[in-house]
Amino acid sequence: MRRSSPGSLRRAFQPWNDPNAKPLIEFRGVTKRFGSVTAVSEVSLSLYRREFFALLGPSGCGKTTLMRMLAGFEQPDAGEILLDGVDITAVPPHLRPVNMMFQSYALFPHLSVADNIAYGLKREGLPRAEIARRVAEMLALVKLDGLGKRRPDQLSGGQRQRVALARALAKRPKLLLLDEPMAALDRKLREATQFELMDLQSELGTTFMVVTHDQDEAMTMADRMAVMDHGGLVQIGPPDVIYEAPVNRYVAEFVGDINVLEGKVVAVEGDLVRIETALAGMVELDEEAPALSIGAAVLVGLRPEKIDLSHDEPAQSFNKVAGEIWDIGYLGDVTMIQVMVGGDSGRLIKVALTNRTRRAARPFAWEDRVWLSWDIEAGLVLPR
Amino acid sequence: MSAPAAFAARWSRLVVAVPYLWLLLFFLTPFAIVLRMAMSDADTALPPYAPHFEGFATLREFISKLDFENFRLLADDALYWDSYLQSLRLAGQTTLIALAIGYPLAYAMAAAPRHWRPVLLVLVVLPFWTSFLIRVYAWIGILRPEGLLDMVLGGLGLTSEPLRLLNTEAAVLIGMVYSYLPFMVLPLYATLEKLDRSLLEAAADLGATPVRAFLTVTLPLSLPGILAGAALVFIPSVGEFVIPDLLGGPDTVMIGKVLWNEFFSNRDWPLASTVAIVLLIVLVLPLALLQRARLA
Numbered sequence: 001m002r003r004s005s006p007g008s009l010r011r012a013f014q015p016w017n018d019p020n021a022k023p024l025i026e027f028r029g030v031t032k033r034f035g036s037v038t039a040v041s042e043v044s045l046s047l048y049r050r051e052f053f054a055l056l057g058p059s060g061c062g063k064t065t066l067m068r069m070l071a072g073f074e075q076p077d078a079g080e081i082l083l084d085g086v087d088i089t090a091v092p093p094h095l096r097p098v099n100m101m102f103q104s105y106a107l108f109p110h111l112s113v114a115d116n117i118a119y120g121l122k123r124e125g126l127p128r129a130e131i132a133r134r135v136a137e138m139l140a141l142v143k144l145d146g147l148g149k150r151r152p153d154q155l156s157g158g159q160r161q162r163v164a165l166a167r168a169l170a171k172r173p174k175l176l177l178l179d180e181p182m183a184a185l186d187r188k189l190r191e192a193t194q195f196e197l198m199d200l201q202s203e204l205g206t207t208f209m210v211v212t213h214d215q216d217e218a219m220t221m222a223d224r225m226a227v228m229d230h231g232g233l234v235q236i237g238p239p240d241v242i243y244e245a246p247v248n249r250y251v252a253e254f255v256g257d258i259n260v261l262e263g264k265v266v267a268v269e270g271d272l273v274r275i276e277t278a279l280a281g282m283v284e285l286d287e288e289a290p291a292l293s294i295g296a297a298v299l300v301g302l303r304p305e306k307i308d309l310s311h312d313e314p315a316q317s318f319n320k321v322a323g324e325i326w327d328i329g330y331l332g333d334v335t336m337i338q339v340m341v342g343g344d345s346g347r348l349i350k351v352a353l354t355n356r357t358r359r360a361a362r363p364f365a366w367e368d369r370v371w372l373s374w375d376i377e378a379g380l381v382l383p384r
Numbered sequence: 385m386s387a388p389a390a391f392a393a394r395w396s397r398l399v400v401a402v403p404y405l406w407l408l409l410f411f412l413t414p415f416a417i418v419l420r421m422a423m424s425d426a427d428t429a430l431p432p433y434a435p436h437f438e439g440f441a442t443l444r445e446f447i448s449k450l451d452f453e454n455f456r457l458l459a460d461d462a463l464y465w466d467s468y469l470q471s472l473r474l475a476g477q478t479t480l481i482a483l484a485i486g487y488p489l490a491y492a493m494a495a496a497p498r499h500w501r502p503v504l505l506v507l508v509v510l511p512f513w514t515s516f517l518i519r520v521y522a523w524i525g526i527l528r529p530e531g532l533l534d535m536v537l538g539g540l541g542l543t544s545e546p547l548r549l550l551n552t553e554a555a556v557l558i559g560m561v562y563s564y565l566p567f568m569v570l571p572l573y574a575t576l577e578k579l580d581r582s583l584l585e586a587a588a589d590l591g592a593t594p595v596r597a598f599l600t601v602t603l604p605l606s607l608p609g610i611l612a613g614a615a616l617v618f619i620p621s622v623g624e625f626v627i628p629d630l631l632g633g634p635d636t637v638m639i640g641k642v643l644w645n646e647f648f649s650n651r652d653w654p655l656a657s658t659v660a661i662v663l664l665i666v667l668v669l670p671l672a673l674l675q676r677a678r679l680a
Contacts, residue, residue, distance in 0.1 A: 071585075071589055072588075072589075073585055073588075092588070093585070093588040093589055094588045094589070094590075094591050094592055094593055094594075094597075095591075098589075099589055099590065100585075100586075100589045102582050102585070102586055104580070104582050106580065106582040106583050106585065106586035107586075108583060108586070108587075108601060109605070110604045110605055119587070119590050119592075119600075120590030120591050123590060123591035123592050123596065124591060167586075167590070168589075168590075171590065171591065
């Protein structure tokens with residue numbers, strides 16, 4: 001099932017939709033096995049110049065292996081990897097115009113910050129003055145001026161991360177790989193660093209590929225992201241498409257929270273789809289060019305923030321269901337309410353309410369009988 | 385400082401005092417006795433030396449009689465100079481050869497699959513389970529004319545006549561490298577095994593060839609292991625007595641052998657003690673300087 005992106009969230013930068021755009025990186029049917037385990041299976045993927053791409057997936061899904069093959073640390077068992085149209089599959093890592101920022105940072109402990117940044121430049125055989133100039137430039141870029149003489153063990157975690165970034169960027173690679181770049185930072189620093197990284201990327205125009213298991217990180221930074229599972233790419237697209245139009249239940253549940261209801265297609269009229277669900281009766285939703293046949297068994301996905309909660313029964317005749325509040329989780333910005341629908345042995349539906357007023361004014365309490373309702377733009381269809 | 389902190393500080397000082405006391409008793413005291421001996425005169429009595437010091441009353445007299453006569457004797461006699469130099473040279477050669485063999489060995493062990501490493505470690509330590517003396521004797525059987533080595537080389541048609549290795553300096557080197565190699569391999573293995581592999585990947589990623597990555601990352605990071613291994617091989621090699629005695633010829637005069645001769649053949653304890661103290665100074669001074677350089 002293919003979907004196009006919701007119109008209102010389209011961005012100007014979309015080389016992947018341009019048939020004339022030449023990809024910077026191309027994976028063609030790449031497979032990698034470790035013994036009997038297939039880490040990456042038949043992955044084909046194109047990255048474009050200046051793109052910020054995120055590979056998202058749970059640990060063990062093959063995202064790190066895919067990245068390591070791009071850096072040259074692993075050899076694919078089948079398929080080929082192209083950079084600027086040239087096959088680099090057999091090129092050893094030290095000859096690839098690709099640099100990587102390691103999850104552990106892998107800073108050389110016996111070298112100063114400046115020497116760490118200069119390491120790659122020295123290997124290029126650049127003149128001394130040019131190296132010094134570029135090291136100073138890099139230190140300024142990551143806001144570490146004056147710390148060039150320090151050893152890595154004399155720096156904080158956040159500073160070490162910047163040194164690793166500066167070292168990887170110093171050679172001006174065509175592609176920068178970032179392996180879980182924020183994993184070792186605390187939450188506040190992580191948010192700030194995410195935006196700094198995005199600024200840096202648009203300033204330098206380097207193509208970035210980041211591997212992460214953190215969906216917030218991927219969605220914040222990436223132009224496009226790929227969701228991986230069991231060595232394969234499940235869906236590739238801009239974050240809003242992945243979130244609002246996931247191709248299957250795995251993607252829908254991995255990226256964000258979602259309530260899933262089983263149902264059967266009853267009617268398709270233009271973009272309008274009617275689905276009869278066991279739990280919530282008739283559900284109507286708006287789907288762009290749906291390719292659904294009457295009677296098909298499908299899943300209806302409802303994101304928690306797209307559901308309304310009320311004490312009185314809504315006027316609409318569909319897209320509503322009654323239930324009882326079982327749990328209220330106060331998270332500060334939002335409150336997650338779990339509503340039991342379909343009697344005591346029914347199903348818990350998650351509803352997210354934005355806390356627009358102070359706590360005392362909130363109208364819902366445990367064991368309240370409430371109505372859930374949602375717009376026809378809220379639900380999405382997933383294959384069963 | 386609060387009362388518990390003061391108590392803890394006093395207690396910790398007491399704990400540290402125990403090893404210091406141990407060192408004082410079993411290292412410094414014997415050293416003082418040897419030093420006193422070195423500054424005494426030889427005698428044919430039992431014990432075969434004449435102590436100048438027999439009580440606090442004679443302290444003045446004792447100090448006035450202490451002299452550096454033996455040290456002067458040592459400095460003037462070319463025999464001692466030559467044997468010190470030969471010992472240092474042979475120990476240096478032993479250390480270099482042990483490093484040349486031990487580094488690749490330790491590197492291969494550290495790179496071996498994880499489940500193989502304990503086995504390889506046991507193999508390195510295995511020779512220690514038999515007597516050192518017996519192993520050196522075994523080398524006589526290997527190196528002597530018509531011995532195991534000659535038989536193998538002759539049998540392969542590589543040599544037509546005996547090598548005559550036994551009782552040469554080469555035999556001493558072989559014996560010392562063999563005996564002290566584990567002391568080089570173990571500290572090297574310990575540092576190489578700890579080396580973070582992602583550092584080598586980072587070096588490759590930044591454009592370093594495998595050789596360059598070794599020279600700029602692996603080698604400098606294994607320097608502590610190299611220094612420890614070199615010290616562990618060099619120090620006992622300088623004073624080595626058994627190996628040159630059993631495998632060496634008349635022209636290998638190492639200081640350990642000279643010491644033995646002075647002590648037991650010539651019964652000149654003061655001179656033997658002097659030889660020992662000079663050896664200690666020769667070994668301790670460079671090590672102390674090295675330590676200072678590392679701390680600086």
